[in-house]
Amino acid sequence: MIKAVEEINRHTIAVLVDNEAGVLARVIGLFSGRGYNIESLTVAEVDPRNSLSRITIVTSGTRMIIEQIKNQLRRLVPVHKVSDLTLEGPQVSRELALVKVAGGGDKRVEALRIADVFRARAVDTTNESFVFEVVGATEKVDAFIKLMEPLGLVEVSRTGVAAIARGSNPL
Amino acid sequence: MAQKDTLTGAEILLKALVDQGVEVLFGYPGGAVLPIYDELFKQNRLRHVLVRHEQAAVHAAEGYARSTGKVGCVLVTSGPGATNTITGLADALCDSIPVVCLTGQVPTHLIGNDAFQEADITGITRPCTKHNYLVKDTNQLARTVHEAFHVARSGRPGPVVIDLPKDVTQGPGEYQPPSRVKPKYKPQVKGDIRAIEQAVEIIANAKRPVFYVGGGVVNSGPAACQLLTQFVRMTGFPITLTLMGLGAFPASDPLFLGMLGMHGTYEANLAMHGCDVMINIGARFDDRVTGRLNAFAPESTKIHIDIDPSSINKNVAVDLSIVGDAAHVLEDLIKVWKARQCRADERALKAWWSRIEEWRAQDCLHYESSNKVIKPQYAIQRLYQLTRDRNPYICTEVGQHQMWAAQHFRFDRPNHWMTSGGLGTMGYGLPAAMGVQVAHPEALVIDIAGESSIQMNIQEMATLCQYRLPVKVFILNNQYMGMVRQWQELIHGGRYSESHMDSHPDFVKLADAFGAVGLRATKPGEVDDVIKEMLAVDRPVIVDMRTDASENCFPMIMPGMAHNEMVLGPEDRAMEKPGSEDDGMVLV
Numbered sequence: 001m002i003k004a005v006e007e008i009n010r011h012t013i014a015v016l017v018d019n020e021a022g023v024l025a026r027v028i029g030l031f032s033g034r035g036y037n038i039e040s041l042t043v044a045e046v047d048p049r050n051s052l053s054r055i056t057i058v059t060s061g062t063r064m065i066i067e068q069i070k071n072q073l074r075r076l077v078p079v080h081k082v083s084d085l086t087l088e089g090p091q092v093s094r095e096l097a098l099v100k101v102a103g104g105g106d107k108r109v110e111a112l113r114i115a116d117v118f119r120a121r122a123v124d125t126t127n128e129s130f131v132f133e134v135v136g137a138t139e140k141v142d143a144f145i146k147l148m149e150p151l152g153l154v155e156v157s158r159t160g161v162a163a164i165a166r167g168s169n170p171l
Numbered sequence: 172m173a174q175k176d177t178l179t180g181a182e183i184l185l186k187a188l189v190d191q192g193v194e195v196l197f198g199y200p201g202g203a204v205l206p207i208y209d210e211l212f213k214q215n216r217l218r219h220v221l222v223r224h225e226q227a228a229v230h231a232a233e234g235y236a237r238s239t240g241k242v243g244c245v246l247v248t249s250g251p252g253a254t255n256t257i258t259g260l261a262d263a264l265c266d267s268i269p270v271v272c273l274t275g276q277v278p279t280h281l282i283g284n285d286a287f288q289e290a291d292i293t294g295i296t297r298p299c300t301k302h303n304y305l306v307k308d309t310n311q312l313a314r315t316v317h318e319a320f321h322v323a324r325s326g327r328p329g330p331v332v333i334d335l336p337k338d339v340t341q342g343p344g345e346y347q348p349p350s351r352v353k354p355k356y357k358p359q360v361k362g363d364i365r366a367i368e369q370a371v372e373i374i375a376n377a378k379r380p381v382f383y384v385g386g387g388v389v390n391s392g393p394a395a396c397q398l399l400t401q402f403v404r405m406t407g408f409p410i411t412l413t414l415m416g417l418g419a420f421p422a423s424d425p426l427f428l429g430m431l432g433m434h435g436t437y438e439a440n441l442a443m444h445g446c447d448v449m450i451n452i453g454a455r456f457d458d459r460v461t462g463r464l465n466a467f468a469p470e471s472t473k474i475h476i477d478i479d480p481s482s483i484n485k486n487v488a489v490d491l492s493i494v495g496d497a498a499h500v501l502e503d504l505i506k507v508w509k510a511r512q513c514r515a516d517e518r519a520l521k522a523w524w525s526r527i528e529e530w531r532a533q534d535c536l537h538y539e540s541s542n543k544v545i546k547p548q549y550a551i552q553r554l555y556q557l558t559r560d561r562n563p564y565i566c567t568e569v570g571q572h573q574m575w576a577a578q579h580f581r582f583d584r585p586n587h588w589m590t591s592g593g594l595g596t597m598g599y600g601l602p603a604a605m606g607v608q609v610a611h612p613e614a615l616v617i618d619i620a621g622e623s624s625i626q627m628n629i630q631e632m633a634t635l636c637q638y639r640l641p642v643k644v645f646i647l648n649n650q651y652m653g654m655v656r657q658w659q660e661l662i663h664g665g666r667y668s669e670s671h672m673d674s675h676p677d678f679v680k681l682a683d684a685f686g687a688v689g690l691r692a693t694k695p696g697e698v699d700d701v702i703k704e705m706l707a708v709d710r711p712v713i714v715d716m717r718t719d720a721s722e723n724c725f726p727m728i729m730p731g732m733a734h735n736e737m738v739l740g741p742e743d744r745a746m747e748k749p750g751s752e753d754d755g756m757v758l759v
């Protein structure tokens with residue numbers, strides 16, 4: 001049973017929590033303490049009136065591990081809701097990255113041209129550099145960063161994934 | 172100082188504890204909790220038991236909780252006072268024991284400044300508590316205490332820490348009664364009725380069934396244990412209990428196969444291995460129970476009833492799961508079983524029982540008796556025979572003596588067996604027995620101990636004497652950390668690395684030094700007299716039972732082996748294998 005080679009899948013999990021001191025530490029401590037992966041984690045308050053925050057976690061594991069992760073999250077007292085967006089139908093997931101590219105000449109022109117293709121905006125410009133803001137699915141952001149590498153990529157800052165289910169129903 | 176309607180934090184705290192039904196606190200004072208101790212001094216509703224070490228305070232609260240079904244309560248100071256509770260908290264978390272631990276903290280303006288006796292207690296205790304709180308506002312204190320007790324006792328019970336900065340307990344604030352606090356934490360207690368109906372169907376069609384029941388049923392309460400007994404007897408199925416579950420079903424009932432697992436009985440483990448339907452209620456497929464997972468009950472349909480969804484499909488994938496409280500689910504199971512007029516398959520069951528009786532005839536708990544040295548099993552059997560009519564509360568430390576007690580002491584009622592199952596904490600038994608005796612002043616409370624374990628919290632003998640708690644400490648003294656020695660003999664080539672202590676205290680003199688009574692038996696013929704003398708004394712007693720040093724605890728499933736590969740005794744060594752699986756997984 002334990003030895004059966006099982007497929008490892010990536011899941012995006014949305015967690016609605018009380019916005020209180022230590023709640024993020026509880027979630028992160030759970031992942032480190034039980035040896036689960038965190039590929040990306042974002043957190044921000046989404047309901048100031050009820051003081052609720054939303055944590056979006058991208059993690060990977062076998063079916064049993066993913067089920068464990070969700071059940072362990074549900075066990076935490078400040079956790080209100082846990083939703084596996086990957087399982088529960090179509091979802092939109094987006095990430096924002098700020099990408100700094102330095103250099104001159106042809107490379108600078110090429111960087112601008114690719115940024116245009118990716119609908120990335122230049123949010124800071126100097127004579128030697130751009131900072132591009134690119135928004136999209138993780139794969140798109142990955143692709144943009146890869147293309148910037150030979151063109152003078154010097155720094156990247158990413159937000160991690162924010163995700164939401166398609167359709168009219170709330171979490 | 173306090174105006175009308177406002178109280179000090181310490182006053183609010185004690186009022187909240189009283190409103191939560193707390194009668195006794197196990198604690199130890201210090202700088203950060205002086206306002207609370209000052210308030211304790213002025214009242215007489217709450218009793219305080221002054222322990223000698225904070226770890227013992229938590230174990231005492233565990234013993235109190237486990238023997239009464241109430242929440243145990245601890246009060247300690249900041250820094251070292253709080254860090255000393257960690258082992259107790261981790262123990263209570265593993266064994267799902269409801270405890271609320273109040274820790275002092277430096278004043279809020281000093282938090283994070285490395286102040287004297289400051290430690291990040293909410294940070295340190297996060298992974299070893301069910302939940303914890305840092306109270307920063309005196310007005311939030313009452314609400315937090317009420318919520319903490321709710322969290323500790325609801326769902327799967329566990330320890331909760333409330334960290335109390337000194338200014339919060341000194342400052343003024345408003346009290347809120349429990350009725351004004353709406354709990355946010357609401358675990359599911361009713362099981363899904365469709366799943367319960369499916370379960371009844373599977374149970375009714377079983378040919379080789381077994382109930383595998385754990386501490387969850389004891390935690391659910393005496394009603395759950397009664398319903399379990401009723402349901403098991405209705406089906407006529409065999410039942411085995413985990414270490415934590417002992418007492419949930421009467422051991423004297425012929426349907427009871429004994430404990431299962433690493434030192435469980437032959438019949439219980441083989442019934443698990445050969446069953447076609449396994450009904451797990453309130454147990455968690457612990458590695459000490461399952462043995463090698465890929466050979467665990469290979470032909471069985473598994474039903475798992477548990478209040479904690481994260482216990483389901485954690486170690487073992489099951490076929491049907493029911494999340495809910497054991498009492499609620501058992502009640503529904505019985506209802507559906509009766510409504511459908513279900514009958515067990517008598518013929519199949521008869522054949523199954525005849526196989527089980529063959530296994531039982533092995534008499535796996537048999538040992539070579541001796542008239543020269545005291546066999547530890549003999550000492551426990553005599554203790555059981557001479558105390559059973561007094562319905563004693565039994566606590567244990569951890570090791571061989573614990574397993575022998577689990578094998579040879581028979582429990583017909585729940586809440587009479589206190590042992591550290593999950594964490595395996597040496598030093599648990601004596602303070603736990605103290606907590607039990609505080610809760611049941613008239614009862615016979617015995618701590619079955621080893622000479623090594625007992626020394627981990629031996630200081631609590633002073634507490635027993637101070638409060639005239641007549642706990643009987645029954646030491647099986649074999650001069651070794653017996654279970655370590657046993658593993659070294661069986662698995663590590665007899666290299667007894669650091670498992671022997673050349674120097675032990677004279678336990679009889681030690682008892683005397685504490686103001687207790689010390690007794691000793693060195694020959695089998697003395698065992699009965701010493702036990703009778705121990706029972707006759709109305710004071711704390713230490714019994715130094717000098718037992719056979721080389722005795723091993725059998726039967727045993729060696730690490731990494733399956734239920735059907737048990738080693739039955741010292742002459743049955745053929746099946747011994749090293750402690751690692753083919754794929755290199757190390758088994759502990």
